[in-house]
Amino acid sequence: MSDVTSAPGAASIPGDVSAAEPQARTRRRFRPNGSMIVMVLYLLFLMLPIYWLLNMSLKTNAEILSGFSLWPRNLTLANYEKILSDPSWYMGYVNSIIYVTMNTVLSIVVALPAAYAFSRYRFMGDKHLFFWLLTNRMAPPAVFALPFFQLYSSVGLFDTHIAVALAHTLFNVPLAVWILEGFMRGVPREIDETAYIDGYSFPKFFVKIFMPLIASGIGVAAFFCFMFSWVELLLSRTLTSVDAKPIAATMTRTVSASGLDWGVLAAAGVLTILPGALVIWFVRNYIAKGFALGRV
Amino acid sequence: MNKTVNQKAWFLVLPVLILVGFSAVIPLMTVVNYSVQDTFGNNVFFWAGLDWFRDMLESERMWNALGRQLVFSGIILAIEVPLGIFVALNMPKKGFWASFCLVLMSLPLLIPWNVVGTIWQIFGRVDIGLLGYVLAKLGVNYNYTQNVIDAWATVIVMDVWHWTSLVALLAYAGLQSIPDAYYQAAKIDQASRWKVFRFIELPKMAGVLMIAILLRFMDSFMIYTEPFVVTGGGPGNATTFLSIDLVKMALGQFDLGPAAAFSLMYFLVILLISWVFYTVMTNLDKRDGV
């Protein structure tokens, strides 16, 4: 065992190995495997209907109805032009964006302190309160449609953006509280205590120190509020008629009224997908954790 | 984490309480109010007691809707949960392609629900839709507005298209939380792929899968817009699920009393499920020592 007893000195260990390239494995050939095939098939399944919508939105009505084609023969943007030049169409987008934004801001602002309370303190009835909040996330909008209609009509909020924004807080606030609480639990208490010792007041601590720490959680919560408010139709349609009518509702009306203008309908559909796609792109790195509601 | 007792925390919760109270409690009171009264119009109401509840419990219409609802929720869970797990297992673990898949998969989740309905309404049409056209060319007699089986198939495929990604993303989040050492240990123990799934991945995904299953169960239980746009509840009443039936009753026929009683029972069923959900969730959290 003489090989191990002699201690290798400086000379026996070559110092300079950096010049050499790592051998092998650097060449990688393209080789499809099972996982890739599964993902390609699944994404194809997801994208095909969307592609079809896009395809139709770029055709004229005549082309849609006259024959079947996998891509537009006479590419036209006329359908989009019609939407973007007609206030009764494009105001739908403006209305949707207004109430979705109002709802998101409102939900996050009230959910932040509540989530902090749930994540840090024990207080009388906290568990029941948390559970009760969650039950509202589970409430079927169909149950609330009529009472909401009557409630907001009686207080004069019918057909306003704020009415829809308030109605959507029913399921968004509980969700935001829940997500934020999950993220806040991951922040050690010591940070709070250190800040208080350093002389921060609660509001200053919360805004200056705590909120940056859970920025990703706020992003995820805002994303979900946006998402559920954006996709919801039943309540937003019930609570509006003209001034605050969302784009989704505008679409349903046009389908029956204008004798099925498929091209415009498809173009309107494509335009409703865009804001969502944009938002996803911004939160893509947090999305997986976000869907687990901060519980992973 | 050890929480300190602090009753002042109530002040932090107060804004939520007021807001949700306004949005939830007042309307709910209205529903309760309607459910025990009857009217002959002109806003004259009189006490009806529990008649509406008894009527609804004896109504074949509600039981049929409930039955359809349960079958629907059962089928979509049976498809979406295994499929979602399968997709999650095959997703790229990191890098550009992981983001790419995440973004594309999230896309259906952010499409307004009636647009989802519209997409499939078009997609399934024999004259102008890709799916319907191809099926017709293949000699399948497919028509979702006439044929009950076709209508169900369309509504189910649509829901799978719409929501499988949610299950997949949750499962993916669970998979991402497994430390590398587990996979390395499994290699050293010569565990087969199936055993890695059964003994490492599945147990680690259990928590998020519970969220996925219950979210999907409840959201499918409340489904309204998508099937309404595609089939309008038909043919006949074949795809009239609970929410569709309820809206028909309340806003269509303005049968406020029965609709309110229906609403309350509907809500109670969901409340019961969410209670089970909440209990299971908190127990999971406790067991993992979070």
Add this chain to the structure above:
Amino acid sequence: MAKITLDNLAHSYLKHPQSDDDWALKELNHDWVDGEAYALLGSSGCGKSTLLNIISGLLRPSRGRILFDGRDVTDAPTAERNIAQVFQFPVVYDTMSVGENLAFPLKNRGADPKYIAERVNAIAAMIGMEEQLKRKARGLTADAKQKISLGRGMVREDVNALLFDEPLTVIDPHMKWELRTQLKQLHHDFGHTMIYVTHDQTEALTFADKVVVMYDGRVVQIGTPQELFERPAHTFVGFFIGSPGMNLFDAQVSGTTATVQGVSVPLGDSYAPVAGQVQIGVRPEFVRLHAGGEGLPARITRVEDVGRHKIVRLDVGGTAANAILDEGTPVPAGADRVSFDADAINVYADDWRVAPQNLQGRAA
């Protein structure tokens, strides 16, 4: 059981390593002798876990080969290498019982159920978990879980090597000692080749026949605990092993004399003229304190009594140094000089030990 040969092995986590610093593991040639117990010692980030993962096949080295009994296994998957590895943090299969966890590696290899039961019982006795065999692994404490991981690593008798990656980090001190003793016993009984990664010198020195000290991606010394103590090959070894570590003084060396701070210090051997930054190293155990007479002027800054012995903190002409005195020996009154045992002095040039010219004195 097998001899493991590392042939020109080097590894970088980067695709195109540029400088020396990009290599997590610098070029390395070594034979792990069949049946020996090795400890791989070094501070965190020195490349010891990288090396371990290369041996177990979880990582493929960027360069070089790895051979088991002369057979090239560089590209062989982990399963084919037939090794066992225990990780730093417990890896247990939560949904299985303790017994099923222990049986898992054997079951996967299709072992006979009777043999499995036998082995599981033997291992359970060894890790002291016979009572809990039927219990689910979920919810056990971290050290109970780690004991299961250890048990799973030891359950197979025919492994080529047993690798441990700081396995006792999460175990409480009392149990640590007991488990280490059992590992040693196991090595004694079955003669597996064992490689034990740790940053704890006590653990390394008590467990291993041979200690491999790593520093900054290199192996700086391989030797018995005694060799590491008496002849550290690198100033890092001198500093890292021993408590407190070796004293180092800048010096000029010529022949059998070193000159430190203008004072001559006699050496045990003769040295050829050495270039670079020259230092002499002497362990605190071989530092003598006395009042007046020969030696370097020194000032006592503090005396720490650690029970078995006393540590005297010194200021030797601006350089901090330590001396160790037996518990019974008092600190000499008015001590203002230190001298060293000539035979215990090692000479270093640019941190590496310089071999003396006269090799008759002792095998270096």
